[in-house]
Amino acid sequence: MDCFVIRGFGKKKDSHGLEIDFDKVDAALITPALEKCELIGGTTVRVVDAGAVHKDMFEFILKADLVICDITVHNPNVFYELGARHALRKKHTVLIKGRPSADATPFDITGARYTSYELAEPGEALDDLIAAIKSSLARGRETDSPIFLMMPELPEADVNSVAAVPLTFIEEVEHAEARADRGWLRLLAEDVRGELFQREGLKLIGWAQWVLKDYQAAIATWETVRRFAEQDLDANLALANLYERLFRQTEDPVQLQSSNQAIMRVLQRGGISPAHKSEALALQGRNLKTLWRITFEKLPTVEQRRECAIDLKAKQAYEAYRAAHKVDLNNFFPALAALQMGHILLALSGHMRFRNLFSGEKQARRFIEDLKEELTALRQVVRLSIENALATKENKDRRWAQISSADLVFLEHVYDSPEADMSAVVDAYRHSVPEDGVSPKDSGRWKGRSAPRDNFFWDSARGQLMLFEQLDIGAAAARAVIEEFDGPFSPTHEVKDLSQKRRHLVVFSGHKVDPKEPPPTVPRFPCSAQDRARDLIEAALVKLKNEGDQIEVLVSAAPGADILALETCKTLNLATWICLPMQREAVAREVFKDHDDWRNRFFDLTNTHPRNQTFVLSNNGGLPQWLGARPMMTAWSRGNRWMLHQAQAWGADRITLLILWDHNKDDKSLDGTAGMLKLAQKAGGIYIELIDCRPLASS
Helix, strand or coil, rough: CCCEEECCCCEECCCCEEEHHHHHHHHHHHHHHHHCCCCECCCCCCCCCCCCCCCHHHHHHCCCCCCEEEECCHHHHHHHHHHHHHCCCCCEEEEEEECCCCCCCCCCCCCCEEEEECCCCCHHHHHHHHHHHHHHHHHHHHHHHHHHHHHCCCCCCCCCCCCCCCHHHHHHHHHHHHHHHHHHHHHHHHHCCCCCHHHHHHHHHHHHHHHCCCCCHHHHHHHHHHCCCCCHHHHHHHHHHHHHHHHHHHCCHHHHHHHHHHHHHHHCCCCCCCHHHHHHHHHHHHHHHHHHHCCCCCCCHHHHHHHHHHHHHHHHHHHHHHHHHHHHCCCHHHHHHHHHHHHHHHHCCCCHHHHCCCCCHHHHHHHHHHHHHHHHHHHHHHHHHHHHHHCCCCCCHHHHHHHHHHHHHHHHHHHCCCCCCHHHHHHHHHHHHCCCCCHHHHHHHCCCCCCCCCHHHHHHCCCCCCHHCCCCCCHHHHHHHHHHCCCCCCCCCHHHHCCCCCCEEEEEEEEEEECCCCCCCCCCCHHHHHHHHHHHHHHHHHHHHHHEEEEEECCCCCCCEEEEEEEHHHHCCCEEEEEEEEEHHHHHHHHHHCCHHHHHHHHHHHHHHHHHHHHECCCCCCHHHHHCCCCCCCCCCCCHHHHHHHHHHCCCCCCEEEHHHHHHHHCCCCCCHHHHHHHHHHHHEEEEEEEEEHHHHHH
């Protein structure tokens, strides 16, 4: 969460001439409190203590989740900014005041609570300030602003009315999604923290993570959005979908409950549009359908699956979809879902157990008769709704309409002409699955990352086709379509091969070779020691390879240990993935300028390396424009964080950082090997294997 600090800068005097060092207070009290509470922000160099109050400062005051204001002395700028906060936002403003101070609290805020600290030792109040911050953020109190207390009907300012998302940020998110780079999106979610456009920026990232099926990361992103605004419709609808998808993977009931809770947050919010209400009700139907499917989809025979599928939840899901469509007749998704579930119920109605869903035979017959009439009418409604969407919608909404159009062709084939040629059904899906990007059947080459974004749309269609195949309803047509996209059909209930090797991702990092001119005062990795370094790296990789896992290696390509690791992996026939923080030419220019022989080896390796196994973070040779000036951040330190995020998003059974390191714990650099080690230690869940390079110095 984001925090803005309103305070004096440097040394200021109270009305009796007592000098107070506010920079000392910030360093000893405020900054440590923010770190302990995991808050991002503070003061900003763009806001000055004297002179005009900038637009940027007002944006920070408005957008910050929390404001800390020091009211120790009568500083006009401080109270002006505090007044702006109280007028713009209802709550989460924490006041602090040093003592002793000759300046009394102004009358207008005399009743406000504040945290005291001793001017001589401000750090002694650290625990008190941490408690005040946590209490403010957790408190259900409506407001801490005297303005909103006096005028409770006054509307709060819209935090989304300022700070548009920079185009360069939007483009970087789009590039990451286009490359199906989950690690890049996780990096962006980290980098956007504290920016004025953080909330809207996170939404863009969250959508992209959803498309790439990085569900855990997408949930974390959307939950961060929801911390800004608990009832945010985009966040809650996204979380309802994401938790349901995670439930399908894990069958953990907590995930489905979290999905249902997100849906209820939408439905309980006042003043929502029919479109949002319809979507939320449709998601309720989808969750019922998911619970229904897991009861039978892993059973081995069609007979067992069809018998188990005769369950009250199937009828409830159909009714929920119908109710969702009635709320918004323009929403074709619940109408199509109701049509699909209705046809499944009709296909199962001949089974003797179907009558058990009703209180008697008469009620069962009446339901079937009504269902047939409803489905006839519903088919026409769905067709018209899809045609309208195809004519009026754009981008992803249009793609959903295209897929839905193919789904309708499949249903009509199943119930109007099941014996007819299936090529029309196959063609309908072939034409509706977006053509940009690679076909889903080629997704195997995107190892370690999600398949391209268009697989997201195909996955939705595949899931519905698999349901019909499992219940032997239009099974031949469903299999024909799936084989067109995925190759030979593989039933989902097949037993997995438990003898398959575990995936073990090795992230390699190591020191660069020492420069020739000027030579270092204390050698670390002289060029003459490269054979010895290669032997150490090879021994470590052979040891990991002999453990029996499927080894893949993620490595950059700086002169020295990285190049040696790439050459060794080639000798050992280990799959490697090169991560370059910038374009190849920029890397060669920046880090190989004094190493001509290493540059040639770098070009040889990258020229022969599979292109789809080479990742490039930046196309411009540096930090993106939207990041601006970030203290302590360089393209190289950002590249390190990107590699670690790549590893965590890889989907491997084990991640190991294999690191050629000189054990220099005083190295504070974030750009190189020491920085990578610190990141891995902080990340958790990563094994660390050290290769001691200290003997190289004397080689």
